[in-house]
Amino acid sequence: MSAPSVATLYPALLHTHIGLVTLSAGLFVLRWLGVLAGARWPLQRLWRTLSVVIDTALLSAGATLWWLLQLHPLHQPWLGTKLAWLVVYIGLGTFALKRGRTPAHKFAFGVLALAVLAYMASVALARHPLGWWRL
Template sequence: MEAFYLEIRTVHIAAVCFSGLLFLVRAIAGNIFRAEWTMAAPLRYLSYTIDSVLLTAALMLMTIVHQFPFVDAWLTAKVLLLVAYIVLGSYALKRAKTRTARLVYTGAAVAVFVFIVSIARTHNPLGLFSLL
């Protein structure tokens, strides 16, 4: 499977980009432009599909590079922040009661997302802070 390392890594990164972009578009359209299509079934299923691909590629990469959450600190941080991102994203899109709250959650989710990406780039649990 190592033979496919670069392809899998590319798929993983592409899925991360699509996932983040889709979330941002839905959050902005719903919370700023008050669009009603943001929770439409096709969009929700597209999101699930992208996240499934992302997860699968992540598991494959873990096995290839032999680095695992709760063994390697940077992956542990990624997994824990991923949970936080999912919760914040859920509140940003539907669970928070007011528009202002949803916008705050959107900002927090985006910040966490950027931080996760920085951890992935640096392979350090401190992410972009490790560069300071």
């Protein structure tokens, strides 16, 4: 029996990756809105752990796509750009959920995190570092 081909694995893996992006972003938004409303549940262990599990699966799916397609972040500028902005998104998200000093700060950091997330999606869709600003 031969190994599955890229053509067979790619669609399922891509849809898994996109689904996990949606879950991760959705959970972030729910937790962020909860924090802004003054709820305690968004920072409870269950929700933090669920977020880590989803994000770990998301990164695993992304890394598997890199391997499957033989991509390298230093050779494909759009991928390197997306990964660099991922670090920014994570940092902004921590300030939106926990580290922001005031509700106004948490609101602003959450908006910025969502803007970065949207930009990352545009970079991925355009496969270009400028994303939606590509000429």
